Amino acid sequence: MEFDVKEYNSVVLGALLHDVGKLLHRGNDDYKYSDSHEAASAKFINKFLRILKNDNLYDIELIRMLVQYHDTKIKKETTLNDPYFLDRSEEQRKRLWKLITVVRRADSYSCAERDTENAWANRTLPLDSIFSYINLNSKEALEENSCKYNLNQFNPKACFPKPVDNLTAPEILEIIKQFENSIPDFSRFKNFDDVLNKWLNLIEEYMWSVPSDTRYKTGVSDISLYDHLRSSAAIAACLYKRHIAAIEELKSMSRTEEFILIGGDFSGIQDYIFDITNRGSGGASKRLRARSFFIYLFSEVTIHKILHALDLPIVCNLFSTGGKFLLLAPNIKGADNILQRVKTEIEEEIHKTYFNQFSFLMSWMPIEGFREEFKVYSFFKTAEEMFYKLETEKIHKSQNVLAVAQEKKWNPEAFKATEMYEAYQGNSDCKICGKGPATYEEKDKDEQGRPVKCCFICYRDKLFIGQQLPKCNYIAFGKGNVTKEEEDEGKKIVIFHNEKDGGVEKKDHYYVELLEDYRDKEEYYLIYDIGNGSEKADLTRSIPIKKYYANHIPVDDNKKVLSFEEIAMLSRWKKDDKVYGSDLLGVLKADVDNLGLIFSKGFENPSRVEAELPDIDRKTVSRFLTLSRMFELFFTGWIGEVMSLAYKDKVTEELLRIDGIEKESFKDYLGGEQIDFGNIYTVYSGGDDLVLVGPWETMIIFSVYLNQQFRKYTCNNKFITLSAGLTFVKPKHPIASAIKQADELLNKSKKRRKNRVTLFGTTVKWEKIPELINFFLFLNEKLNVENPIIKPAFLHRILEYHRMALRFLDKGNIEGLKYISNLSYDIARNIIKREADGRIKDGKEEYITLQKLIGNKPDKKSLIYNVKIPVYWALYRNRKNL
Incomplete structure (x- = not known):
């Protein structure tokens, strides 16, 4: 049995291109009046026939026929009346019908959700973020949201969802124009793999944010057209090879x-x-x-x-x-x-x-x-x-x-x-x-x-x-x-x-x-x-x-790669001709929580709209591809760009949006030269985890930014979270050992119910970070005023009160409760300065803020429980560097 390579290539390419009309008939005058997206796909091939055809590698007319009749709703009689079938023998017509069946089956296997109420798709509906529908709690339906994507060329920054209701005509027309202008002359290609690779690049770049289907009763359109087309091509390739005998002998293709x-x-x-x-x-x-x-x-x-x-x-x-x-x-x-x-x-x-x-x-x-x-x-x-x-x-x-x-x-x-x-x-x-x-x-x-x-x-x-x-x-x-x-x-x-x-x-x-x-x-x-x-x-x-691969490393002005000693020195800062800051490295290890559960169970629980519909479950091969690709893009594409492009103003703008942050103080602090993500060294980032090394203080801020942006990227879905471990070491410390330390801290975050970060030996929920940053900003400011009331010695005493509090809160040791009276006495004696008549002369602001360490009652939610983080941060930052 002779294998027809040209026919096989045509089937694979036909499956890859069968739904390109779903983008094209949204706005361009050449396509939008088509009766269907199938017709738009066929019109596209006819429009660019001269540069799309390559008679040595595939049959472009066969591809046109496959894309035009891939919908199972189109009757066989209608299909057989196409001019392509004229002057063909009965055996040839039957064989062609087998090829159409392969593409139809590939289409339906790839994305089998066909519970539609409208024959006409909503052509301005944007792609929903696949993250917005992940639900790991069968007893809780997710709230509806408008977490969607604009119609953009594919890049990590464009892949953050936004509250978009509908696409505009100008953006639809612009993306179609860019797509058409990017089509090369395929007649010059000598190898089918190159044809396939070029189409994969084009479809991903211009169709990643196009919904595969917008006709669902649920109103959910979270499958990328790119992923649907790619998986359809894979399935068609396998179906053709599996059923080659049935195609040759015109027999039934068993499922x-x-x-x-x-x-x-x-x-x-x-x-x-x-x-x-x-x-x-x-x-x-x-x-x-x-x-x-x-x-x-x-x-x-x-x-x-x-x-x-x-x-x-x-x-x-x-x-x-x-x-x-x-x-x-x-x-x-x-x-x-x-x-x-x-x-x-x-x-x-x-x-x-x-x-x-x-x-x-x-x-x-x-x-x-x-x-x-x-x-x-x-x-x-x-x-x-x-x-x-x-x-x-x-x-x-x-x-x-x-x-x-x-x-x-x-x-x-x-x-x-x-x-x-x-x-x-x-x-x-x-x-x-x-x-x-x-x-x-x-x-x-x-x-x-x-x-x-x-x-x-x-x-x-x-x-x-x-x-x-x-x-x-x-x-x-x-x-x-x-x-x-x-x-x-x-x-x-x-x-x-x-x-x-x-x-x-x-x-x-x-x-x-x-x-x-x-x-x-x-x-x-x-x-x-x-x-x-x-x-x-x-x-x-x-x-x-x-392909995106996070590959950033910091270099000097002469493009020489910085050593770890040089990276650690970037934590230094100057005041009054004196140098401050600890020469330490921060080693960050982070990964996505419950990733296996997200893939296996994340789509089992319906949204509120879907819960009202019978027999709805939304797992398909296309959705699997979309979910895995979007996770991968964050850890390879976005991570690489945020460091290599180092757009500091944008980073500052985003960080200031964190709820609970004292914005003015934080903005002043972020203006320092030592906070620069371009100074971070990539050990590894991909899939669902990362290992990064940088100046210790930069890595604290980066970990906060990482979590903030990951939450934004995943639609603030409470079931999709990060855990992290951040350790600090001297630059000559064995880096492999430091990474193992960071891994141990990451595991500590995981054991504490996840969605946490561990640093300075303390594990906290991400939501507690703004409070700790604010206290650090307070300490940092007060340590740097002229004639400071708060001095490093007082910070070391706070650490002792913290240890006392832990003995009570973690171990139930009543002696530890003395931290309240001891801390109150210390504040009254060493922070507040009074006039002879008892009125407060200095230290009132410090007194009010330090009262947060005591709180209304001693519990693990109080600032004293996690105060080790801001105190060590302030001490390391303000250490004189000789």
């Missing part, structure tokens, strides 16, 4: 077990990333960033390797973040064997090269009835089942390389690590990680001026990834032969080495090149654009896919 869902998870990656020593020639930060980035690369290339083995397009990657992924594949003969082979190859690479310092889990399962399991309410359950299977895989990890499957026993030879043992001959342990033979010598010396011997992995991490990453704008993924010299010199970062059979190389290497400037090679099969430059519009091959 039973049409698909395989493939899940992958990298386990132990946190230990691998952070388990390095602080010995060597420095550069621990580079190594950490390099290892984090390498895991990202390894995960991406693993996905590519699986898709290549199954000959599937990139759109079949449904979800990938944080080392986890879900792929969709057709359930075809031989798929099990292919997946088992690829799984073994991946495990062998990890075993041979990294000796299982991290592990890869992979599982797959057929989807018995897509119409049932991917029905409105079931995709999340299917995904949850897959992730459960991956958890059970942990007890079997690495068995493919450590055991003889046929004999069901361990393979002793696999445990010997023969190649590694041979490399140890005449070499000691790596001075950096201590887990490999020290066969390489770093160019830099250690603090004693001695050469540092290390393993190739640590050598590569620092020299080839850590140093190149700050300048990297493109990630080029290649497949081909890589010589040992090319790998040793860092020209190519090998992810998967090829195999040899009797000395003959069987497979190409999978490798990566980090590029500052765009370039093309025949071996490149994919390029990611992770820079901030404009897209190269004239490209017709190796089209980069736009």
